[in-house]
Amino acid sequence: MTATAPPQQSQSFLDPSVLARIGNLELLAKVVVEGFINGLHKSPHLGASTDFAEHRAYMPGDDIRKIDWKLWARSDRYYLKEFEADTNTNFLAILDVSPSMRFGAQSEDGRVSKLTYACYLAACLTYFSSLQRDRVGVATIDHDIVDIVPPSAKHLRRVLHSLDRIERSARDAKVTPGKSTLQAPLRKLSEMLRRRSIVVLISDFYEDPDQVINALSHVRGRGNDVIVFHLLDPREIDFSYTDASNFIDMETGTKMPVIPEYLRQQYRELVKAHTAALSKRIGETRADYALFDTSKPLDQALFSYLVAREKFSRVR
């Protein structure tokens, strides 16, 4: 199956600023996913495995419908044709909830923060995976694991509740200065994942690409499929500030007087180089990388996920 481009008519409905008005995260995920599915030109049904596993000698009481008649014709013996069971996949969404992810909330234009966007995205992906009967879980990290809901077929509501709590607590929580890193929490999470899983990592990746790769290597090295969503606010990308202001680093709390007009061009180049390095290095680890700005509709993220999921299923 091939996923096509997301439908344009649903874009307004999937706008994060519109979705932000929906208080129920489950309802939000449902609206997004089903709206997304209905808009696809081709069926996205995936995962129903019919792969042959083995032949077994017929035993009295077995369902005769499963007898491989072709084999009986060749060997004149009754064998049952057994197929590989429909095993569910673990789906784990890892959210970076470091202070920098709280950037972007603008009450005047309804723009959502990166963390909110990440929560929406994680909820949608979890709901989507749940529809596929995958075991779903979620983990939140900053410089360590903050919270984790282990993957399970029954954990959809827990995941959604956890995500909802993250979003709410992020609005009320005070910023604790400190530089977050992916290395330690991802290593711990990789050790906790007993089965091969689809790991979706959502972060703003304010870290050196080498360190990001090192962190991802722990997850990727255990056979997990990794999809990386790099979330950035549009202002982080284009640095569209105008007034000379005092900037405060949300991670460390340090201040810096900044004249945007003198920094903009160099900043853009640095961000572009950073994202390019991340894309290249993550691709080299056979993981999938996608850069999103929080003004974009969520279906683009879902579409990227489907593409990646299809790729993984092919190579499985």
Next chain:
Amino acid sequence: MSFLAPAFLAGLLAIAVPVIIHLIHRERKVVIEFPSFMFLERIPYRSVRRQKIRHLLLLLLRCAAIAMLVTAFARPFFQRRQAPITGTGARELVILLDHSASMGYAGRWEKAKDAAKRAASGLGATDRATLVVFAGDAMVASEPMARPDRIVAAINAAKLTAEGTKYAPALKLASQIVSASSLPRREVVVISDFQKIGWASRNEIGFPKGTVITPVDLGGPSAADIAVSQVTTDRDSTGERDRVTVAARLINTGSVPKAVGVTLSVGGRDAQTKNATVPARGALQVAFTSIAVPSGATKGSVRVTPDSLPQDDVLNFTIAPDEAVPVLVVEPASARQNQGLYLSRALSIGDRPSFRVDQKNVGDLTPRDFEGRAVVVLDEVDPPGGEVGKRLRAAIDAGLGLIIVPGTNRAETWSADWRALLPATIGQSVDRTTDAGGTLSSLDYAHPIFELFNAPRSGDFSTARFYRYRALVPLTGATSPARFDDGSPALVERAAGAGKVLIWASSFDSYWTNLPLQPVFLPFMHQLGKHAGRYADPRPWYVAGEVVDLSRHGELTAPFTNSRAGSADSTRELRLESPSGARDRVTASGPNHLVTLHEQGFYEIGGRDTPAGSGRPIAVNVDPAESNLSHLDPQEIVAAVTSDSGQRQAGSDFNAGTPQDQENRQKVWWYLLLGALFLMAVETAMSNRLSRATS
């Protein structure tokens, strides 16, 4: 550079305003939370610094504009610098020698003269020196000269006085001398004990630049002294003969109590002696037993045991019998009942002064009735004619005060001589009965008659109603210190010879007015009588240096003029003999009626033929302020008169005009103002540009 109004320089503090605004503006910048400085920190910081420099330029522009504006208001000007004066060349030396009473303390006077001689001894052949002796006033004792021996002679001739100390006149005189000098070097030597009381910081005295002022301080911080600072004489008239109680106030400026003997002398003989201990830095009142008032003016003194400053150890005074002001009230032949009652009763009350009132019918007047009179009241009678009239006019010329109450009399029938003597034309009667009577609406409280009523609640004339009065038209030289509410004069006065003539438009009884029934009537009549009779409160003693106006002190001159004897010779020459024996010719009125009492002791005034010792004594004492020996730092005076920091430096520009003239010529403030406006314009353009760039 100097400033005409340096106080405006305090406005430079306003420079802090733009600085603070810049700081506040910077603090008010929007604080933006940004996810991470990961990329920002990799960008060089130079762009931010460059922005700061541009803001600093703006700040400097604003500060400079304010500084120029403030400096413009301070009115700066450049002082002309002339060739510096070298330490050589002819010298103009002014020696200011203090010969006030306090210099008699513990040998200071001898030291002062020695110091003056030392200062004069350094005179060169081309130098000039002037000796100025000063106390309450300054006097040039020797004209500018180059011979030290003459200066020394003038110093030796200088004597201590009993006057107080004032530095301002001496410094002013010295300033004039050195300013007028053409010699390149100028020096002023001030030799004094530098009494603190002699200097007022508000004195505005300035010396030309380059003048060297050298104080020679003969005073000291601790000067103990006992002084008789005051004597009071309380009269007691209850007995058959007036008695007087003399009390003296002693002060001790020393730090330890001191026992002294206090002696009262009357008529040259010691009457009583008491012992007293004056507390340290305190005062003590010593009262003597009352004594009978002598029949004539008698010398008296209170003295204490002599100490380091003997001049203030004695205080002289005079005791004189109380002299009533003689008043003659002339009434018409057919006077109303009680016509003179209010007047005579009002004047008969009181003893400071007391009035001796005699009432006489106009038909009974004789020429001798005016002898010894100070005031004559013509209460609704025509001026007398004949010999009586002549005597009356002569008495007026000699100083008598005539008060005319015209009543219903017809002034046009009076003789031309009398009409010429009147201060006003007497018109018709004004009837105010229809409007409940007129009031006194305009009083000249500066006039001696009404100055007593100047203070609040000191007499209310507004309650008096005047139902009828004569319309007066003041003549040339006349004054009208009181007017009715319709503007018509109520009282008109004009001098006539040594005396004066006054016209009262209404009556002195209740016939035309209810003024005699008002509380203010009695003090008004006393003031009127004192003014008309030229009465002045007799003073028991005067302060050395005081100027006495003999025309206002009839109690001093009256016995020796003919004014009370009917003679018109008011300018009769009198003799004034000082305690040192020097004689002056004075008059009770005229050109020599002002007398300056320089010496401590008893002056004696008398007629040309009055035997020595028979005249009227006038007691003169040292200025009580001289007993206050508080010391003043001489540098305070030097700093005050040489306020400019460059005063003691070489350089002279006192011929360049006053600082105002120099500032007016240069008009530096104008250029500063233009510069400030230009900077403001540049600042506006730059800030707008920056604002557009950042928006």
